[in-house]
Amino acid sequence: MTDIKRKRIETPARDVRRKLFNDPSVGKEDVARRQSIAPRKPPVPSRASLGPLATRTNLVAKPPPRPSDLHKLPIKSRPANKPAERQNAPPRPLSRSVVPKPRASFSRPVRPGVTAPPPKKSISDHPQFIELKEQLFQVNEQLKNSEEKCANLEARIVERDSTVADLERTAVGLRDTIAARDTTVSHQAKLLQEGLHARKLLHNTIQELKGNIRVFARVRGPDALEGSPFSFPDELDGKSLQISGPPTANYMGTEASKSFAFTFDKVFAPGATQPEVFEDISQLVQSALDGYRVCVFAYGQTGSGKTYTMEGPPGCSNENGGVIPRAVHQIVTEAKCMDDQGWAFTLEATFVEIYKEEIRDLLAEGGTYDRRPGVSASGATTFESSAPKHEIKHGPDGTTITNVTTAEVTDTEGVFRLLRTAARNRQTAATNSNERSSRSHSVFTLRIHGSNRNSQQQTKGVLNLIDLAGSERLNASGAVGDRLKETQNINKSLSTLGDVIYALGAKKSHIPYRNSKLTYLLQNCLGGDSKTLMFVNLSPAESHLSETLCSLRFAAKVNACEIGTAKRKVS
Numbered sequence: 131m132t133d134i135k136r137k138r139i140e141t142p143a144r145d146v147r148r149k150l151f152n153d154p155s156v157g158k159e160d161v162a163r164r165q166s167i168a169p170r171k172p173p174v175p176s177r178a179s180l181g182p183l184a185t186r187t188n189l190v191a192k193p194p195p196r197p198s199d200l201h202k203l204p205i206k207s208r209p210a211n212k213p214a215e216r217q218n219a220p221p222r223p224l225s226r227s228v229v230p231k232p233r234a235s236f237s238r239p240v241r242p243g244v245t246a247p248p249p250k251k252s253i254s255d256h257p258q259f260i261e262l263k264e265q266l267f268q269v270n271e272q273l274k275n276s277e278e279k280c281a282n283l284e285a286r287i288v289e290r291d292s293t294v295a296d297l298e299r300t301a302v303g304l305r306d307t308i309a310a311r312d313t314t315v316s317h318q319a320k321l322l323q324e325g326l327h328a329r330k331l332l333h334n335t336i337q338e339l340k341g342n343i344r345v346f347a348r349v350r351g352p353d354a355l356e357g358s359p360f361s362f363p364d365e366l367d368g369k370s371l372q373i374s375g376p377p378t379a380n381y382m383g384t385e386a387s388k389s390f391a392f393t394f395d396k397v398f399a400p401g402a403t404q405p406e407v408f409e410d411i412s413q414l415v416q417s418a419l420d421g422y423r424v425c426v427f428a429y430g431q432t433g434s435g436k437t438y439t440m441e442g443p444p445g446c447s448n449e450n451g452g453v454i455p456r457a458v459h460q461i462v463t464e465a466k467c468m469d470d471q472g473w474a475f476t477l478e479a480t481f482v483e484i485y486k487e488e489i490r491d492l493l494a495e496g497g498t499y500d501r502r503p504g505v506s507a508s509g510a511t512t513f514e515s516s517a518p519k520h521e522i523k524h525g526p527d528g529t530t531i532t533n534v535t536t537a538e539v540t541d542t543e544g545v546f547r548l549l550r551t552a553a554r555n556r557q558t559a560a561t562n563s564n565e566r567s568s569r570s571h572s573v574f575t576l577r578i579h580g581s582n583r584n585s586q587q588q589t590k591g592v593l594n595l596i597d598l599a600g601s602e603r604l605n606a607s608g609a610v611g612d613r614l615k616e617t618q619n620i621n622k623s624l625s626t627l628g629d630v631i632y633a634l635g636a637k638k639s640h641i642p643y644r645n646s647k648l649t650y651l652l653q654n655c656l657g658g659d660s661k662t663l664m665f666v667n668l669s670p671a672e673s674h675l676s677e678t679l680c681s682l683r684f685a686a687k688v689n690a691c692e693i694g695t696a697k698r699k700v701s
Contacts, residue, residue: 329413343656344395344414344663345689347371347682348407349670350435351400358670362399363391371397373682375675392682394689400670404442404449408456415457417661418578419464419475421589423528425596425655426453429624429685430667431677432600437568439665440597441549448542454549454574454595459542461578461593472584477539478577481552482520482531484647485570486619489520492552492572493535522651528592529654539576557616569616571623571648572597594655598624598648601677623648628684630656635691664688 253259349371352358364370375388396410411426418424428436442452448459458477465475481492518533537548557569578591599620626646633641634657643653655662666685668678 343688343691345666345685346396346398346407346410346663347392347394347666347668347685348398348402348435348439349400349668350438352670358400359672359675360400360668360670362397364397368397368399369393369395373675373678375679376672390679390682392686394666394685404452404456407439408453411453411457411663412460414661414663415460415593416464418576418591418593419461419468419580421580421591423592423594423654423660425594425652425660425662426457426665427594427596427598427652427655427662428665428667429598429688430600430665430681431669431674432568432602433674434600434667434669434681436600436665436667437597439667440574440595441553444553445550451546455542455545457593457595458539458545458576461576462539462541465578465580472582473580474583475578475580478579479537479539479545479548480531480534480575480577481548481572482534482575483552483556483570483572484623484651485557486616487623487647489522489531489647490555490570491520491534492555493537493548494555495535495551522647524653527590529651531651568597568599569613569620571599571620573651592660594652596652601681622646627652628687631684631688631691635687 349358349360359374361372361374362368362370363372370391370393372389372391375390377387398407414424414426428440430436438452440452441454442450448455451459458479461475461477465473465477468475483490483492520534521532523530523532537544539545539548552572552574556572574595574597576593576595578589578593580589580591581587601621601624602617623646626642626649629642629645630649641657643649643657649656654660664685666681668681
């Protein structure tokens, strides 16, 4: 293909600018004027001036007629209504394609003595721009991280909302379950109260029909040097025990040991705890709150654990307390529970001892029972004490003792204070049989007065808890002087108690209550309308085997004694 050189079209404006720019006679003051001359639009060349270049693509096409001027054109010049695909089709290429050569770049010559302007700096190279760009990048990164955190938090919120909804549904279910269980518990509690009431009635009915003195046997735990001759064949019911005697030689010369078996209402082995012992007499103690007269006394030889059973060890607490503190605690608790049923109770306690056939107030403060020499009206020498006299009186309301201190009981701690005061005043001494032997019989009496504000019903119950002095042989105790007199009085009162029990068992017309202050004080408990229980405390030592057998035989006689039907004191 033959190259066609483009003919440069000279125009008057271009010619003038070229002449002015290349003319050295033009001064600097004309440079601005020459540069300010705006280029003019070249005129449209005619076909005659272009010659053979007229058919090329550089011809300026006429603008198409406006839609508003179409009606002015002749019919042949109007555009035909071609289909849409023909109108949108690309234009046809020329029959002769001419590729124009790129125009050469002409650098403007620098006039001598004129300094070229410095190249313009790009804004992207500015330090502040770079710094702002870095800050923008960091902000974008922080924004991106914040958006990610927000997305994670939103996801966690959605998850927690779902969890909260599940927990709320679970809580609603649990509330319904708790409400149902509360209803069941209240119903069961009502049934339990009814069952306890029925059990109480049955227990009282059985005791009233039986009419016997109940006997519980308790074996003290052996010391390190003591062997125990006891065995308990009936461990399931716990009502029998067996004791093996020392080996003896028969008429043929062979040695054999004789065994003795006893059966009581309850037998406690050496491992029995204080709560287990009290649990079996709790219903009997409850009878005192219902208006019955109740008597519980501990019998046995010295050192067999009577004081431990009734009071507990010295300085005891609620955990190892004996029958007295536990019984009072139960009565105080039950009295508060019966307040909802309209009952109000007052509890009054007295604590006395019978020492050498003399009644002494263990709760008296500052009084002394030591006898001092004096002179009577006739001039004879007498021995009198500064403490007031105490007398036993039996009446419709029960047995009372005059001139004794009465303490109101409201809680268990008050009972422990009374026990500590009584322990300081009670007569104790050391003997060959026991290093801390009680030398007197102690009697704790709790009077219970109840009134119902709804039914106007009133009850009067009495709870007697008695710790008898221990029986001991004179030759074994080694007592002399005052200890000898104490031992003689103790054995005499216990012997009188045995005579009373024998007379009651034989149903004799005369019962020797007045032969001893102890039996006279227990007259309503042994032969009246009260519920009576005896603890027979036993020593596991083999050296005390003969005294143990005596205690067991006496307990068997007491258990067979019928004292009559107990009656409730209600008005």
